[in-house]
Amino acid sequence: MSCLQVNNLDVRHGQLAAVRGVSMTLNKGDVVALIGANGAGKTTFLRAISGAHSPAAGTIQLNGNEITKLSSHKRVAAGLALVPEGRKLFSNMTTEENLLLGATSARSGEWNIEKIFQVFPNLSKRRHTKTGTMSGGEQQATAIGRALMSNPDILILDEVSLGLSPLVVDQVYQNLERLLATDTTIILVEQDLSRAMKVANRAICMLEGEIVLDKPMSLVTRDEITDAYFGLHKIRTHNGDAA
Amino acid sequence: MTNQIIQAILLGGYYALLACGLSFMFSVMKIINLAHGSLLVLAGYLLWFLAEHYHLSPFVGLLIVTPLMMLIGWALQAFLLEKSARGGELLPILTTFGLAIVIENLLFEHFGANTRSLAPYIGDLSWQSWELFSGVYVGKTSVYILVTAIIILGSLQLFMKKTPLGRQIRATAHDPDTAGIVGINPKKASAIAAALAMGTVAISGLALGVRGVFDAYSGGPQLLFAFEATIIGGVGSLWGTLIGGIILALAQTIGANIHPQGFLLGGHILFIIILLIRLVLAKGGVSHRMKAAFGGAK
Numbered sequence: 001m002s003c004l005q006v007n008n009l010d011v012r013h014g015q016l017a018a019v020r021g022v023s024m025t026l027n028k029g030d031v032v033a034l035i036g037a038n039g040a041g042k043t044t045f046l047r048a049i050s051g052a053h054s055p056a057a058g059t060i061q062l063n064g065n066e067i068t069k070l071s072s073h074k075r076v077a078a079g080l081a082l083v084p085e086g087r088k089l090f091s092n093m094t095t096e097e098n099l100l101l102g103a104t105s106a107r108s109g110e111w112n113i114e115k116i117f118q119v120f121p122n123l124s125k126r127r128h129t130k131t132g133t134m135s136g137g138e139q140q141a142t143a144i145g146r147a148l149m150s151n152p153d154i155l156i157l158d159e160v161s162l163g164l165s166p167l168v169v170d171q172v173y174q175n176l177e178r179l180l181a182t183d184t185t186i187i188l189v190e191q192d193l194s195r196a197m198k199v200a201n202r203a204i205c206m207l208e209g210e211i212v213l214d215k216p217m218s219l220v221t222r223d224e225i226t227d228a229y230f231g232l233h234k235i236r237t238h239n240g241d242a243a
Numbered sequence: 244m245t246n247q248i249i250q251a252i253l254l255g256g257y258y259a260l261l262a263c264g265l266s267f268m269f270s271v272m273k274i275i276n277l278a279h280g281s282l283l284v285l286a287g288y289l290l291w292f293l294a295e296h297y298h299l300s301p302f303v304g305l306l307i308v309t310p311l312m313m314l315i316g317w318a319l320q321a322f323l324l325e326k327s328a329r330g331g332e333l334l335p336i337l338t339t340f341g342l343a344i345v346i347e348n349l350l351f352e353h354f355g356a357n358t359r360s361l362a363p364y365i366g367d368l369s370w371q372s373w374e375l376f377s378g379v380y381v382g383k384t385s386v387y388i389l390v391t392a393i394i395i396l397g398s399l400q401l402f403m404k405k406t407p408l409g410r411q412i413r414a415t416a417h418d419p420d421t422a423g424i425v426g427i428n429p430k431k432a433s434a435i436a437a438a439l440a441m442g443t444v445a446i447s448g449l450a451l452g453v454r455g456v457f458d459a460y461s462g463g464p465q466l467l468f469a470f471e472a473t474i475i476g477g478v479g480s481l482w483g484t485l486i487g488g489i490i491l492a493l494a495q496t497i498g499a500n501i502h503p504q505g506f507l508l509g510g511h512i513l514f515i516i517i518l519l520i521r522l523v524l525a526k527g528g529v530s531h532r533m534k535a536a537f538g539g540a541k
Contacts, residue, residue: 052420076426088421090414101414105426150426
């Protein structure tokens, strides 16, 4: 059953068309790596899905329900959670308060504060610490935990390793592994290609606002992804046309 | 001397009560509500109207006026402030400034130039007092006002810290976009916060009317005292507002001791001194310093 269906989505920043006619269908349990260079439209696309940015055209359906016009808090209630790029924690509040805020939509499910602390054991000693003073890894874990508190059907992770040291990134992904074992559908933006290929079971590459590659990870090669990332296939076609 | 200090503390409680709603909106919603004084006077007039025409004691009238003011607060946020806040930091200030003028003149048109007071409707309470020790008397209303200020500021603080709704309001104030992503309805959270702020304004209006007289244009001075108390106490801290109110009243008392006309001047001078100290002590560039001066202790 399709969990998330996006049809011909156009998203604009003023005159700039950041996302152009993007369509995709996600099935339950998919772990999608969304790959693309800076400015390819990944974040804008994810912000449009989560309701932070309203699209110029196209539709978004979640579990068969139209959510294109819903405001972001209603999308959370419908089962969509975003871990935004740059974490965006409420820095003057404690870890516990941030996590509790994640439960605002009151969706039923398995996640609660204790479970989050089980999955991210490094957080439990930070329970009453203001998140603004914590390390990047702890903040990232809190941001993921906050999103999980809404018991989402689809979890969107935008650049989880941004600004974190490699060691901490390892730690975050170790924690994520337990999450991947559940049947939560995940969209992941990750710049580290080998990591993305290891974690995800499907690759979607974006280039200049369009999807240029969408394949199961088992059928895709590293070169294919690199070509799509840099738009090399386009150059080849152009050369072919010229010849 | 002791007497003066005690009276100043009581007066400070009154200033703190005046400032509750302003401080709450400033610290929680980052909106400087310049219509605060006029809305306070509006609440006073509503209470007076109920007392004069329906013989309702102002305390009973509060049961009607508080929900009414909360409704006004909700409507203000939903239809006016929400939209103007999107236009930048300065637009809400202009909007509420205009709103203050509108309210003042509507009140003047409707109620005329006579000064009103709620004191005649609360019976003996308006002049009763307790004798603390020999020769030092404190007015009962003044004590009640100080206690009310403490209760309101304390419960607002508790509400913001301990309840889910308080957390949601704080999160919305911090970053409305992210609040939405987390599942909070930012419009609802802000509207509830504005309603709460105006609810406290109803009580401030009662204090204003019970303590003295007011007319349609009394809002300005009330706004000034409330603003000074808020800033002196430091924005972001509701308890700070209580301390700020008391410090302001002490400065005014000292001013009045130095010169019979020095009452108001004492408060203003202290206000400016505190702004200057914060401006000098703050780190960073000019805009940082300005923010620190007005934003106070963070």
